Amino acid sequence: MIMAQMDEDKLSCWCILTFHREVLVTRLRSIQCIVDNLLSAEFLCQEDAEIIQRTATKSNQVRKILELVQCKGEQACEFLIYIIYKVRDAYIDLQPWLKEIDYRPSQDVTVMEVVNTDPISRYCEKLRHEMSRDTSFIMSYGQRDETRLEDLYTDTLMELFNDCNESLGFVESLDQLLGDHAVFNPQGETIYMVGDAGVGKSILLQKLQNLWSKKELQTDAIFFFKFRCRMFSTFRDSEQISLRDLLFKYNCYPDLDPDDEVFDYILRFPERVLFTFDGYDEIQEVLDLMNMPEVVSPEEKAHPLQLLISLLSGKLLKGSQKVLTARTGVEIQSRVVRKKVTLRGFSPTHLKTYINLHFKDQEHRDLVSVQLDASPHLCGLCSTPLFCWIVFKTFKHLHSVHDTFELPETCVTLTDIFLLLSEVFLSRLSRPSSSLVKRNLRCASETFKAGLRPLTGFAKLALQGLERGSFICSPEEVAACGLMEEDLALGFLRSVSEFNTNESPATFEFLHITLQSFLAAFALVLDEQAPENSILKFFTECSRKRKSSCLPFEICSIKSTKQSEKKPFTTNEHLQFTNLFLCGLLSKAHVGLMEHLVSPVSLKKKRSLLKAYLSTSVKSHLHGLPAYTTEEGKRVHVLPNFLWMLRCIFETDSKDIAKMTAKGITAGFIKLGYCNVYSGDCTALNFVLQHRRKLLGLDMDNNNISDYGVRQLRPSFSKMTVVRLCVNNLSDSSMEVLSEELCKYKVVEILGLYNNHITDVGARFVAQIIEQCPKLKKLKIGKNNISSIGGRYLANAIQKSTSIFEVGMWGNSIGDEGANAFAEVLRNHPSLTNLSLSANGITSEGGKSLAKALMENSCLRIFWLVQNELSDDAAPHWAKLIGANTGLTHLWLINNQFSMDGIRRFSEALGHNTHLKEICVKGNQLAEEEEKQFVEEKRLRFH
Numbered sequence: 001m002i003m004a005q006m007d008e009d010k011l012s013c014w015c016i017l018t019f020h021r022e023v024l025v026t027r028l029r030s031i032q033c034i035v036d037n038l039l040s041a042e043f044l045c046q047e048d049a050e051i052i053q054r055t056a057t058k059s060n061q062v063r064k065i066l067e068l069v070q071c072k073g074e075q076a077c078e079f080l081i082y083i084i085y086k087v088r089d090a091y092i093d094l095q096p097w098l099k100e101i102d103y104r105p106s107q108d109v110t111v112m113e114v115v116n117t118d119p120i121s122r123y124c125e126k127l128r129h130e131m132s133r134d135t136s137f138i139m140s141y142g143q144r145d146e147t148r149l150e151d152l153y154t155d156t157l158m159e160l161f162n163d164c165n166e167s168l169g170f171v172e173s174l175d176q177l178l179g180d181h182a183v184f185n186p187q188g189e190t191i192y193m194v195g196d197a198g199v200g201k202s203i204l205l206q207k208l209q210n211l212w213s214k215k216e217l218q219t220d221a222i223f224f225f226k227f228r229c230r231m232f233s234t235f236r237d238s239e240q241i242s243l244r245d246l247l248f249k250y251n252c253y254p255d256l257d258p259d260d261e262v263f264d265y266i267l268r269f270p271e272r273v274l275f276t277f278d279g280y281d282e283i284q285e286v287l288d289l290m291n292m293p294e295v296v297s298p299e300e301k302a303h304p305l306q307l308l309i310s311l312l313s314g315k316l317l318k319g320s321q322k323v324l325t326a327r328t329g330v331e332i333q334s335r336v337v338r339k340k341v342t343l344r345g346f347s348p349t350h351l352k353t354y355i356n357l358h359f360k361d362q363e364h365r366d367l368v369s370v371q372l373d374a375s376p377h378l379c380g381l382c383s384t385p386l387f388c389w390i391v392f393k394t395f396k397h398l399h400s401v402h403d404t405f406e407l408p409e410t411c412v413t414l415t416d417i418f419l420l421l422s423e424v425f426l427s428r429l430s431r432p433s434s435s436l437v438k439r440n441l442r443c444a445s446e447t448f449k450a451g452l453r454p455l456t457g458f459a460k461l462a463l464q465g466l467e468r469g470s471f472i473c474s475p476e477e478v479a480a481c482g483l484m485e486e487d488l489a490l491g492f493l494r495s496v497s498e499f500n501t502n503e504s505p506a507t508f509e510f511l512h513i514t515l516q517s518f519l520a521a522f523a524l525v526l527d528e529q530a531p532e533n534s535i536l537k538f539f540t541e542c543s544r545k546r547k548s549s550c551l552p553f554e555i556c557s558i559k560s561t562k563q564s565e566k567k568p569f570t571t572n573e574h575l576q577f578t579n580l581f582l583c584g585l586l587s588k589a590h591v592g593l594m595e596h597l598v599s600p601v602s603l604k605k606k607r608s609l610l611k612a613y614l615s616t617s618v619k620s621h622l623h624g625l626p627a628y629t630t631e632e633g634k635r636v637h638v639l640p641n642f643l644w645m646l647r648c649i650f651e652t653d654s655k656d657i658a659k660m661t662a663k664g665i666t667a668g669f670i671k672l673g674y675c676n677v678y679s680g681d682c683t684a685l686n687f688v689l690q691h692r693r694k695l696l697g698l699d700m701d702n703n704n705i706s707d708y709g710v711r712q713l714r715p716s717f718s719k720m721t722v723v724r725l726c727v728n729n730l731s732d733s734s735m736e737v738l739s740e741e742l743c744k745y746k747v748v749e750i751l752g753l754y755n756n757h758i759t760d761v762g763a764r765f766v767a768q769i770i771e772q773c774p775k776l777k778k779l780k781i782g783k784n785n786i787s788s789i790g791g792r793y794l795a796n797a798i799q800k801s802t803s804i805f806e807v808g809m810w811g812n813s814i815g816d817e818g819a820n821a822f823a824e825v826l827r828n829h830p831s832l833t834n835l836s837l838s839a840n841g842i843t844s845e846g847g848k849s850l851a852k853a854l855m856e857n858s859c860l861r862i863f864w865l866v867q868n869e870l871s872d873d874a875a876p877h878w879a880k881l882i883g884a885n886t887g888l889t890h891l892w893l894i895n896n897q898f899s900m901d902g903i904r905r906f907s908e909a910l911g912h913n914t915h916l917k918e919i920c921v922k923g924n925q926l927a928e929e930e931e932k933q934f935v936e937e938k939r940l941r942f943h
């Protein structure tokens with residue numbers, strides 16, 4: 001009480017220690033650091049230190065320190081507070097207290113040295129140091145050319161989603177990833193990041209870790225533990241470890257911490273701990289098969305997978321932050337997910353940045369840009385950072401060795417890309433006679449022939465790993481495949497230290513899983529001992545329905561059986577990639593190369609076997625697709641496996657199969673929504689669709705096809721009656737392509753462009769489509785960046801169209817000017833029946849002109865004006881409209897600014913109207929009590 005009345009600034013440190021003795025006794029930990037510093041500043045002598053150490057409990061030790069320090073006088077007291085102030089992390093509990101006493105160190109004390117001997121903050125420093133060392137370099141071509149992360153790291157597109165998989169926009173900075181932005185479940189503790197193979201999930205985590213190590217990441221976390229999920233599958237079933245061991249053994253141990261203070265601290269302040277777990281997809285199947293209880297006590301030993309699941313579900317270290325990555329399609333229960341991020345790879349701008357980082361020489365930059373500009377397909381592939389990295393590395397290699405900077409094919413396939421990578425690796429076997437003489441003749445088959453022994457070895461190793469579902473191999477397994485010490489330097493494998501346990505001293509993994517899939521496919525082609533039809537084993541595996549899995553982890557287990565049957569291929573993506581590469585290696589284009597490596601007879605047999613298999617399975621797949629009939633005809637909803645089939649067909653480069661597939665699509669409309677189609681897939685889709693004669697509707701909503709994909713689909717637009725490309729990262733340049741193509745063929749009826757990045761420039765192209773395509777009935781162009789200018793273009797075009805009857809403009813910013821333009825449309829348009837101008841910044845002014853225009857319109861049935869800024873100013877006009885019997889049946893005025901007065905007018909007017917079925921006015925400025933006055937009026941809805 002007395003304290004509160006006193007001016008604390010004037011209090012001596014001696015007094016502070018007396019008055020706040022209780023706080024200090026209860027909250028001061030890490031005694032050793034205090035004692036060490038008091039000793040070295042000679043405020044204590046060795047004997048004092050011994051007395052303190054001999055004192056039994058921590059609280060008594062603190063009491064003793066206070067007693068001794070106070071005996072030594074004011075300076076010693078201030079130094080004690082200064083230590084608490086300086087070694088912040090160790091005395092985190094006392095930081096609020098320092099604030100409370102408004103502690104500001106005096107000049108005298110700031111010249112004194114404080115050494116941090118506190119195990120907690122020392123551990124934190126050690127973690128940062130080791131993290132920095134481990135994360136400064138990016139995966140490289142073998143051990144020789146390491147690249148610094150900061151020299152090559154380029155931002156990628158990261159899209160945020162809510163639990164209903166609705167996009168919440170893109171991440172603007174890495175700090176936003178860990179922050180509260182776009183959190184849809186505050187109880188969840190896991191930030192879930194998904195993305196396709198090679199899209200950069202691991203690199204993103206590496207970047208976060210690296211930033212944290214340099215204290216450049218906005219987070220309160222003072223401990224950061226990184227794990228790769230594949231490590232968890234290396235333990236024997238019976239193995240049990242403690243949480244303490246899991247954290248320290250696989251990251252780093254605290255030094256000089258006899259009292260286990262670090263671990264205690266982690267248990268007490270889990271919110272100061274950040275975890276990253278990379279590659280959940282790699283252990284998902286193991287988790288499916290295991291049945292183990294969750295761990296609740298941090299002291300209890302358990303299988304590492306149990307610990308992992310308990311950490312993710314918050315049963316252990318509740319409150320700690322977790323970032324978990326997985327391949328697209330792998331789901332965990334949304335209740336553990338705090339927010340969800342999907343990685344989308346490089347945008348065109350990112351790609352430019354990456355080119356500049358990769359190639360220092362302007363001439364090279366230009367050469368690469370020219371090649372990329374000429375091939376949207378290559379750009380599509382390069383939007384996946386892994387493929388881009390391989391392509392650029394190959395460019396560099398070709399240039400340095402052969403003085404050529406061109407990729408060999410115009411249409412590069414994924415198989416080509418991985419063949420090039422292998423060629424570069426194998427070319428290390430044959431050094432040029434003189435490095436000054438460049439070999440102008442590049443002979444891939446020679447390189448492969450010369451490297452056949454190690455290639456066969458690596459291929460065998462990859463296949464064996466895939467067969468047993470493992471991405472890690474031991475030195476014995478490496479040796480058993482005939483690989484020698486020097487082969488390891490080629491670059492296919494890299495050693496991994498973090499999984500090394502005492503029992504197995506060294507382990508290896510392939511440079512990237514997709515490379516392992518590629519080599520496994522190579523093994524299937526190279527192996528002449530196994531029966532030919534064994535090349536199909538992974539196809540069979542992938543088409544086998546997943547057995548109903550027992551899902552042990554109630555909290556954190558994966559999708560339901562029903563769901564997993566719908567998506568049977570999410571967990572065996574590596575096998576799907578192997579199938580794809582098999583198709584590529586056995587394609588006609590690669591016969592020349594393969595004949596140097598396997599007998600032509602075997603090759604021929606395998607090629608025809610594969611072709612026959614693909615033909616049959618395409619037929620049966622198309623036959624079995626779920627079809628449903630709508631007003632607009634028969635539709636089929638394609639499953640993700642169809643996409644893999646398309647990819648395989650493209651990789652085989654077989655026109656026959658492509659034709660057959662095109663013919664086999666009997667429905668007039670295919671739905672490929674939410675199928676994870678990326679821009680590179682559009683080439684495959686186009687490869688098949690180019691053989692189709694009949695018209696086709698294509699729904700590709702909610703994918704990631706981007707402008708590159710649209711360019712790849714260009715030839716197919718000639719047949720498309722429905723073009724649905726909502727939520728696909730499209731910009732104005734795609735609108736230009738669409739306008740050129742759709743206006744040429746004039747068959748389009750439905751155009752879906754909702755939630756892309758279209759601006760007024762793009763709106764002008766869309767306006768051309770509206771004007772020139774006489775069959776266009778529906779346009780969805782909501783949630784883009786269209787202003788009043790674009791709004792005008794569109795409105796003018798709609799006014800001229802006689803076919804269009806439904807227009808969705810929700811979520812642009814056309815404002816009152818745009819509203820005026822649409823008022824003109826309403827006045828003059830003969831057929832528009834459904835219009836949405838919601839969320840467009842329209843005020844009462846715009847609202848008035850829309851209402852007036854509607855008085856002259858008898859066609860519009862449904863009008864959406866939700867989430868604008870209409871207020872009572874406009875109410876008389878709307879009341880007049882409501883009172884008049886126009887054709888309007890549904891009017892949505894949700895979330896505007898009408899008050900009780902305005903709504904009363906509507907209610908009265910409604911009495912004179914027989915057409916209107918409902919007016920929805922929820923979210924205006926009415927109190928709940930006021931709303932209740934209207935409950936009897938059923939057509940005036942408040943919910």
Ligand SMILES: Nc1ncnc2c1ncn2[C@@H]1O[C@H](COP(=O)(O)OP(=O)(O)OP(=O)(O)O)[C@@H](O)[C@H]1O
Pocket residue numbers: 138139152153154155156195196197198199200201202203204279326327385386387389512513514
């Ligand atoms: N943001 C980036 N900037 C520069 N290069 C990148 C970036 N992201 C990825 N890469 C390149 O792509 C390679 C593969 O990326 P990464 O291993 O992170 O993919 P991933 O999504 O984890 O793949 P997977 O799911 O197959 O494990 C990296 O080694 C790096 O060369």
